[in-house]
Amino acid sequence: MSEAEKDIQEAIWLNRSEITPQRMTCAELDLWWDRIDNPEALYVGEGVLVNSGAFDDMETSQAREEIVAWLEQRGVGRMKTTYKMRDWLISRQRYWGAPIPIIHCPEHGAVAVPDDQLPVILPEVEDFKPKGGATSALASATDWVNTTCPKCGKPAKRETDTMDGYACSSWYHLRYLDPFNDKQAWDPEVENHWGPVDFYNGADHAVAHLLYARFWQRFFYKLGLVSHPEPFKRMMYNAYILATDGTKMSKSRGNTIDPLEIMDSGYGADSLRVYEMFIAPYDLEAPWDTRGVPGAYRFLNRVWTLVQEYMDSDEKTLEKSDENEILVIANKTIKKVTADIEDEKFNTAVSAMMEAVNAYYKLKEKGLVGKSETWTFALEGLLQLLAPFAPHMTEELWQQLGRYDTIHIDHWPKWDDKYLQTDVMTIIVQVNGKLRAKLEVPKDSSEDEIKKQALENENVKVFVGDKKPTKVIYVLGRLVSIVIS
Amino acid sequence: MKRYNPIEIEKKWQDVWEKNQTYKVDFSDHTKPKYYGFSMLPGITGAGIHTGHGRTFQFSDIKVRTKRQQGYNSYSPIGWDSFGLPVENYAIKIGKTPRVAHDEALVNFKNQLKRLGYSYDWSKEISTADPKYYRWTQWIFNQLFEHxxxxxxxxxxxxxxxxxxxxxxxxxxxxxxxxxxxxxxxxxxxxxxxKITDYADEILEATDDLNWTEMVKTMQKNWIGKSEGSEVEFKIDGHDDIMTVFTTRADTLFGATFVVLAPEHELVKKLVTDETRKKVEEYILQAARKSEIERMNETREKTGVFTGGYAINPVNGENVPIWVADYVLSGYGTGAIMAVPAHDDRDNAFAKKFDIEIREVILPHRIDRNNPPVDGKEQVFRRAVQGIVYDPKTDKYLCVQWKKQPWTAFVVGGVEDQDRGDLIAAATREIREETGYKNIKPIRVLGGPVVSEVPFCLN
Structure with missing residues (x-):
């Protein structure tokens, strides 16, 4: 190294984690690491052209256009879009499906069975099993196969392929809206009010079924038969739950659980339903836990008992502060569960109700349960929130509380924001014993949140600098003390 | 105090709801806002549903029940996916006709769903194998046929x-x-x-705006698999035929040193010569026994044979050999590809195996984001070499840090005339001059040239 160079630069040794894009004046750092780690790596990305005649030094994105333009001028190339998707193969050489309504005429080829002659009834056959060859078992129903051409009346043969089952399930959301119509597939006027489907879910058929249904819906839309081009406004794709051993539930593995078995063992449907929602977020796979249903049952039992004790209690005038405590729990829970169901967070909706019940039990233990408007609001509210999850028990308790109509229609509780304002507290932050900041935080903030806020405070940062605090102590509701050496 | 007895109260309320038609919907009642929700309809097999299915059905039940309680005219229908292979296979297994097997299995399904307390409007139940239903499936077929x-x-x-x-x-x-x-x-x-492909673009375009689980949207987009590119025609030397390839990287056309046909491509048989015929025909037979999934397997060793024919690269007039290989599929694009072994992994593996020329035509281009080029400041093009020195003992790399500028880099230096193209010599010299280290062992050249825009001057 020359003396002059020593003045302007120095050699240093850095380990890999120190050689960051931020630190290095090296635009192509990613490439060096790639090439060091994988000597065989090709360059498949964008860049500039070389060895490409008149197009040298051009950026790849521009070159793509100019080379195609050059080819196009000479008639040997053009822009083109391709798709991986192929057309939908619907022929099945199997018996159990909707017959394809086509008649093959030697003269007129494939002719559709006229609409007024539909349905083409699937005939009964002696042996429905596939026998090979390129036809289904329908080929053996010769009386059925041999018919006449709808165009010329001369002898012709029916198509013996049946339709893929996906055809049947590509439009059932429309038939659901007019299931008995024998004049048309559905009445567009009914669809106009009821379509599209607001909520649809499943754990399978993410590609084929949903694509086919969208394709048909768009076709119907063009024919003016439906009001929207898309069939499903919201499609929630949920994960399956797994067997207790963490594998997929399947009949062949013999690890499936029949809901009837659980219900009949005494738990009933409601406990099962509560556990089904509690087990995990909808999009996460989770193994079945045999302790889950008993747990849900205990929860429902607690709700049951709370309502029974309330009904058996005397009139009670509550202190203002107790009344307020009950209303805070009730209103917080109503808001939380309402939002969670809207956002499809069914599991946290259940936990919120469990928390509410725990809180009510604490009040019960203090002897604070007694007939009053406040408790009626709290308990009726809880039952209404729980009704979608445990429809039977909530209906029963609703009636026991003296209601005569069903809980399941037009009964949903409303929350009042005035009970939801959490109070704030002031926390003093000290660095080495000296006051450096005051924080205003909600009263229910966790210790971690408060410490984090303290450390991120601008003024605190000035005094901490880049040193690492040796101690951070939180004194509940009062102060955070940071010690640096 | 009454005790909680689920078995008793559940039966009681299910009967009451049925009698009162609590969940029955009047379609013509427009006094309330509507809500319409359900889960994918069950396919009927012998086993009935398990608790995993039950959970799926319950999601829509919770949504619909909540809306019903919130004042909506809320409709949750139920129906049966009765036609199709699963039912037929089940019928074969138990030795009954599909109709009988289906109807018998359905009894259990209905019992399960009713006992679980879903709020279905049972009065509107449908089955896809009911002639009153499939009459209209057939009618839709007719509509599609007509169009x-x-x-x-x-x-x-x-x-x-x-x-x-x-x-x-x-x-x-x-x-x-x-x-x-x-x-x-x-x-x-x-x-x-x-012909769903007629709707591919329309469906694809509408996908992003759907309020659907993201994973499903991605899967649908991948399935449609739209790629925008170009078709390029290659004349065939000594033939009147033309082969057309599809590519998304027309910018690499000068690097196309061979072309490949799928074994099923109709041109293959025309191109073979007396010398290549036997090998090519054998290869086609072998390929016919492989599934597309196997053929697409990236890790599989590439196979192929030379057809004997040559295509003419339209941009430079060069003759390039025409191979047949099963990693090209007849159903995708045109069943023929231009191979650019310098910039495509599969083409590269193939070229290396069969010793075909690999010609680099794209250089990476990088701009230093910390110090981007400034408008009005002159940029100078220099050929440079970098030396990346690694010390295995300390697991560290040698860098140079400028004292007056916030720059740190590997050893960089201009390539001089005196180097006569010997880049290793140039790098070794730069390392010595800039860092003083002399005991350097060159290991390998890290790939080809890169175009880089950086702020400092080379000395």
């Missing part, structure tokens, strides 16, 4: 002679039937298709 969206076409399908049935691509493993293990063949069958 040119249903057509019949010969197409090669996997066929298992033992099972006497067509197999899906996914059911062919190592050229054998997944069920019986016997080799399968491709059989040309006349089949009916619905």
């Amino acid at each position: 040119g969206l249903a057509y019949q076409k010969q197409s090669p399908q996997w066929w298992c002679e033992t099972d006497q049935t067509v197999l899906a691509n996914e059911q062919v493993v190592d050229g054998k039937c997944w069920r019986c293990g016997n080799p399968v063949i491709k059989k040309n069958l006349k089949q009916w298709f619905f």
Whole structure:
């Protein structure tokens, strides 16, 4: 190294984690690491052209256009879009499906069975099993196969392929809206009010079924038969739950659980339903836990008992502060569960109700349960929130509380924001014993949140600098003390 | 105090709801806002539902129940996916007709769903195998047929002679039937298709705006698999025929040093010479026994044979050999590709194996984001070499840090005339001059040139 160079630069040794894009004046750092780690790596990305005649030094994105333009001028190339998707193969050489309504005429080829002659009834056959060859078992129903051409009346043969089952399930959301119509597939006027489907879910058929249904819906839309081009406004794709051993539930593995078995063992449907929602977020796979249903049952039992004790209690005038405590729990829970169901967070909706019940039990233990408007609001509210999850028990308790109509229609509780304002507290932050900041935080903030806020405070940062605090102590509701050496 | 007895109260309320038609919907009642929700309809097999299915059905039940409580006219229908292979296979297994097998299994399904307390409007139940239903499935077929969206076409399908049935691509493993293990063949069958490809663009475009689980949207987009690119025509040396390739990287056309046809491509038979015919025909037979999934397997060793023919690269007039290889599929694009071994992994593996020229035509181009070029400041082009020195003892790399500027870099220096193109010599010299280290062992050259825009001057 020359003396002059020593003045302007120095050699240093850095380990890999120190050689960051931020630190290095090296635009192509990613490439060096790639090439060091994988000597065989090709360059498949964008860049500039070389060895490409008149197009040298051009950026790849521009070159793509100019080379195609050059080819196009000479008639040997053009822009083109391709798709991986192929057309939908619907022929099945199997018996159990909707017959394809086509008649093959030697003269007129494939002719559709006229609409007024539909349905083409699937005939009964002696042996429905596939026998090979390129036809289904329908080929053996010769009386059925041999018919006449709808165009010329001369002898012709029916198509013996049946339709893929996906055809049947590509439009059932429309038939659901007019299931008995024998004049048309559905009445567009009914669809106009009821379509599209607001909520649809499943754990399978993410590609084929949903694509086919969208394709048909768009076709119907063009024919003016439906009001929207898309069939499903919201499609929630949920994960399956797994067997207790963490594998997929399947009949062949013999690890499936029949809901009837659980219900009949005494738990009933409601406990099962509560556990089904509690087990995990909808999009996460989770193994079945045999302790889950008993747990849900205990929860429902607690709700049951709370309502029974309330009904058996005397009139009670509550202190203002107790009344307020009950209303805070009730209103917080109503808001939380309402939002969670809207956002499809069914599991946290259940936990919120469990928390509410725990809180009510604490009040019960203090002897604070007694007939009053406040408790009626709290308990009726809880039952209404729980009704979608445990429809039977909530209906029963609703009636026991003296209601005569069903809980399941037009009964949903409303929350009042005035009970939801959490109070704030002031926390003093000290660095080495000296006051450096005051924080205003909600009263229910966790210790971690408060410490984090303290450390991120601008003024605190000035005094901490880049040193690492040796101690951070939180004194509940009062102060955070940071010690640096 | 009453005790909680679920068995008793659940039966009681299910009966009351049925009697009162609590969940029955009047379609013509527009006094309330509507809510319409359900889960994918159950396919009927012998086993009934398990708790995993039950959970799926319950999601829609919770949504619909909540809306019903919130004042909506809320409709949750139920129906049965009655037609199709699962029912037929189940019927074969238990030795009954599909109709009987289905109707018997349905009894349990209904019992399960009713006991679980879903708020279905049972008065509107449907079944896809009911003639009153499939009459309209057939009517839809007619509509599609009339509009040119249903057509019949010969197409090669996997066929298992033992099972006497067509197999899906996914059911062919190592050229054998997944069920019986016997080799399968491709059989040309006349089949009916619905022309969903006419709607591909429309469906794709609308996908992003759907309020659907993101994963499903991604899967649908990948399935549609739109790629925007170009078609390029290659004349064939000594023939009148033209082969057309599809590529998304027309910018790499000068690097196309060979072209590949799928074994099924009609041109293959025309191109073979007396010398290549036997090998090519053998290869085509072998390829016919492989499934597309196997052929697409990236890690599989590439196979192929030279056809004997040459194509003319339209941009530079060069003759490039025409190979046949099964990593090119007949159903995708045109069944022919231009191979750019310098910039495509599969083409590269193929070229290396068969010793075909690899010509680099794209250089990476990087701009230093910390110090981007400044408008009005002159940029100077220099050929430079970098030396990346690694010390295995300390696991560290040698860098140079500027004292007056916030720059740190590997050792960089200009390539001088005196180097006469010897880049290793140039790098070694730069390392010595800039850092003083002399005991350097060159290991390897880290790839080809890169175009880089950086702030500092080279000395």
